[in-house]
Amino acid sequence: MDCTQTIRARRSIRKFKPGASIPRPDVEAMLEAAMMAPSARNLRPWEFFVVENPELKARLRAAHPFASMLDTASLAIVVCGRPEDQKGAVEGYWPLDCGAAIENLLLQAVALGYGACWCGCWPSPRISKLQELLNTQSVPAALIAVGVPDEAPEARGFYQAGKVTWLA
Numbered sequence: 001m002d003c004t005q006t007i008r009a010r011r012s013i014r015k016f017k018p019g020a021s022i023p024r025p026d027v028e029a030m031l032e033a034a035m036m037a038p039s040a041r042n043l044r045p046w047e048f049f050v051v052e053n054p055e056l057k058a059r060l061r062a063a064h065p066f067a068s069m070l071d072t073a074s075l076a077i078v079v080c081g082r083p084e085d086q087k088g089a090v091e092g093y094w095p096l097d098c099g100a101a102i103e104n105l106l107l108q109a110v111a112l113g114y115g116a117c118w119c120g121c122w123p124s125p126r127i128s129k130l131q132e133l134l135n136t137q138s139v140p141a142a143l144i145a146v147g148v149p150d151e152a153p154e155a156r157g158f159y160q161a162g163k164v165t166w167l168a
């Protein structure tokens with residue numbers, strides 16, 4: 001699957017094959033793709049928590065009102081921002097950097113045959129509960145459910161000419 005196909009095939013997956021496991025090299029490929037994202041001044045102000053432990057996964061699910069797909073997901077990856085990594089440099093850019101990393105991760109998941117769903121954390125009140133569960137001061141930007149898809153929502157186009165201004 002090339003880049004054009006991968007981008008157009010990606011959908012949020014909310015139903016996974018229960019009990020499927022994902023080999024560690026595949027998870028590492030997703031993390032590597034995330035870490036290859038561009039970041040302001042290349043400060044890479046992120047950190048990743050890979051949650052395979054079923055008990056902790058269930059607690060994350062309970063802490064997030066829109067992450068019920070975690071029930072069947074193989075694992076969760078929490079992408080966290082580290083605002084302090086940008087102190088005195090390009091402060092405030094970390095959510096954008098994390099967003100780029102998250103999208104890379106989602107696309108790599110698709111290219112490897114997995115499905116994923118981005119569950120938003122930042123900016124929301126659920127951040128502090130997630131920080132407590134992960135025992136971190138880093139700021140959860142997104143909780144990503146990853147697994148083997150058990151649904152295949154149709155690819156769809158979103159090109160909207162009205163959202164584009166051509167300044168030729």
Ligand SMILES: Cc1cc2nc3c(=O)[nH]c(=O)nc-3n(C[C@H](O)[C@H](O)[C@H](O)COP(=O)(O)O)c2cc1C
Pocket residue numbers: 010011012013014066067117118119120121
């Ligand atoms: C910042 C952000 C937060 C999101 N949060 C959730 C969420 O909490 N739960 C969920 O099921 N989907 C969540 N989504 C997925 C969107 O609902 C989804 O991307 C959108 O409906 C378009 O569908 P598609 O991803 O299949 O193209 C989120 C997406 C983004 C970018």
